[in-house]
Structure formats: C-alpha cells, structure tokens
Amino acid sequence: MHRAVVLISGTGRNLQAIIDAIAARRLALDLRLVLADRPAAGLARAEAAGVATSLLRPGGRDRAAYGRQLADVLDAEVPDLVVLAGFLRILDSAFVQHYSGRIVNIHPSLLPRHRGLDTHRRALAAGDARHGATVHFVTTELDAGPALIQGSLAVASNDTPQRLADRVMERVETRIYPQALSWLAEGRADWHQGRARLDGQTLKEPEHVDCDSS
Ligand code: GRF
Helix, strand or coil: CEEEEEEECCCCHHHHHHHHHHHCCCCCEEEEEEEECCCCCHHHHHHHCCCCEEECCCCCCCHHHHHHHHHHHHHCCCCCEEEECCCCCCCCHHHHHHCCCCEEEEECCCCCCCCCCCHHHHHHHCCCCEEEEEEEECCCCCCCCCEEEEEEEECCCCCCHHHHHHHHHHHHHHHHHHHHHHHHHCCCEEEECCEEEECCEECCCCEEEECCCC
16 A cells, blocks of 8 residues: 655645545555644644654754755655645755655646635636646646646635635545545556656646536
C-alpha cells in the first residue's frame, strides 16, 4: 500500500475527507503522518483518527533550511506520496525536486485561472460562470504543475467569497482530492516525463467532474 504524509496549516477539511475515504475503504492509503507548520486545528482530526502528528514550525529558518528539515522528518516515513492539503507555505525548489512526481496539491480554482491566493473573491470579481478546484502535481512553479482532476460548480448570484469558498470545499474539494489520491494509490495515475498520466494516457487536460449536484 502507498505510504502517504499530509501537510496542513489550517482547519484540515481536505485532510478529513482523506481520513473518511480511507475509513470507508474508498482510498487504500497508509497515512503515516500529518504534519503542520503551525498549531493547526486540523491536527486534532488526525489525532482523533489515530494518525501520528508532527508540528514543525519554521522558527528563524529560511525557506531552504526549513525545507531540508521538513524533508528529514517526512523521509523517516518513506513516503510514496506527499499530500499538500492547505499547507500555507511556499516550498523551496530543492524540496519540490526531492519529491518530484510524488507531491500533489489541491488549489481552490480552475487552474490555470486564479493562481495564488484569494481565488474565490477573484473568481467573483472576474464574473466567472463556473469555479472550482484542481488537484495537481507540484512543480517549482507555483500552482502550475500538471493537473490530474478538476471539479467545478456554477457560480450563484448570491455567492459571496465565503459562501463560494464553502461550497467549493464541501462539494468539490472533498470529492476530488480523495478521487485523485485513489488513482495515485491504485497506480492508475502517475507522473511521466513531467506530465500527469491516467490509465497510461498523458493528460492534455485534467479529468473534469461536474459538482453541481452531488
Ligand atoms: C483549501 O481551500 C485548499 O484548496 C487550500 O487551502 C484550503 C485548506 O482548507 N489550498 P482545509 O485546511 O483543508 O480546511
């Protein structure tokens, strides 16, 4: 079974979806460790599920030094997958290259639209008809690695940034992250020559899930 570590900074709703999918046997992943860079509320979710946790604050270290220490902690678990789930820290290129092809992230927008922060407000300001989230391999370019899956929903006339964020989390993120991880865990998805591959086919576009009704 694939060994995974999950990195969080926040409430850990994506982490919870992963834990729930494992418990429901929809996802065959050996979750070795949940690590946070701050005293994240999501750590309690890992503890409640009996998963080991670690808190590794950057302290005074620069990005590269923190990346080295982080890799030391993670490598002790010999991970097949490094799963970023709301980890609010930019990882240095040596760290990313060390885990090349086995590090994934979820970003709350339909990439390549709205890289970076504040995606829900920006989607509303741009008048986007649809919005959602993307699971992608992490590369040294921020929010730009090859995408595996996107889920989208129609933006509603009464959406505020918060309401839209909540809907994307509930309907899209908690659905597509366990899905993408199960493909990776089953060996259906992988990283091949810098591209995302599913069932042996290089993906020109990520798989898409319509999450309007769930
Ligand atoms: C999610 O919106 C995720 O897409 C983004 O950060 C948020 C994390 O939320 N990268 P949570 O900690 O999973 O609740």
